[in-house]
Amino acid sequence: MGAVLGFAIQWGVKRGIYSNEAGQGTGPHASSAAAVSHPAKQGLVQAFSVYIDTLFVCSATAFMLLITGQYNVQGPDGAALYTGIAGVAAGPGYVQTAMESIMPGFGSVFVALALFFFAFTTIIAYYYIAETNVAFINRKARRPWLVFALKVGLMAATVYGTVKTADLAWGLGDIGVGLMAWLNIVAIILMQKPALACLRDYEAQKAQGLDPVFHPERLGIVNAAYWAGRRAESNLDAERDDPPPGGKPEPAKAG
Numbered sequence: 001m002g003a004v005l006g007f008a009i010q011w012g013v014k015r016g017i018y019s020n021e022a023g024q025g026t027g028p029h030a031s032s033a034a035a036v037s038h039p040a041k042q043g044l045v046q047a048f049s050v051y052i053d054t055l056f057v058c059s060a061t062a063f064m065l066l067i068t069g070q071y072n073v074q075g076p077d078g079a080a081l082y083t084g085i086a087g088v089a090a091g092p093g094y095v096q097t098a099m100e101s102i103m104p105g106f107g108s109v110f111v112a113l114a115l116f117f118f119a120f121t122t123i124i125a126y127y128y129i130a131e132t133n134v135a136f137i138n139r140k141a142r143r144p145w146l147v148f149a150l151k152v153g154l155m156a157a158t159v160y161g162t163v164k165t166a167d168l169a170w171g172l173g174d175i176g177v178g179l180m181a182w183l184n185i186v187a188i189i190l191m192q193k194p195a196l197a198c199l200r201d202y203e204a205q206k207a208q209g210l211d212p213v214f215h216p217e218r219l220g221i222v223n224a225a226y227w228a229g230r231r232a233e234s235n236l237d238a239e240r241d242d243p244p245p246g247g248k249p250e251p252a253k254a255g
Helices: 002-020 027-031 039-068 092-102 107-137 145-163 166-190 192-207 231-241
Strands: 072-074 080-083
Touching: 027 039, 027 107, 039 092, 039 192, 092 107, 107 145, 166 192
Parallel strands: none
Antiparallel strands: 072 080
């Protein structure tokens, strides 16, 4: 029983990181494109997305499989512990079979289309992340060939993945994600002081009834070039000029 539980935790951690990218270091690339008056705003959104993605979306998928019984369970030694759908390998086939059992003639097609768009958008997102990294590398010494090499490498990896087994793809992915996570966790530890100072500043302004704005110089945070001058106020004005659907612009409280 202990081995089965440990095996389940192992797979949960692996796929959980893939699902929400928590601690992986890829989330900041997209979140940094958001125009907010205080970085803690977007940071809290990113933190909340982990719960939405893992506890809601992934848990819904798991419960769907458990309720329909369309899954197989194997022990660490490969012995079958439960067989709900003989002949179906672990992976998307479980979800397709479960959906098909609920919506015959439509479920498997829906999952296939969803996976196609998920895979396509994932490739686009990862290319955006990689090109952002290349842009950072090229900020002082321009090397245009790096972008070309990136495009060729991404296309080659995509083609390679389509002709190899899923186990190999997952194995390579686990290695890559693990390396990124370890490097990023070290960076998080080193950067925790300014991050916590930023969060405390946000909470202090909220406690005063203000719409928080970020001024790094007041917190002793250096090298925050994006927030220089009145960038925070400009972002805050943009937020108020573009209120959420059905909402009204908030009155100006922070100066």
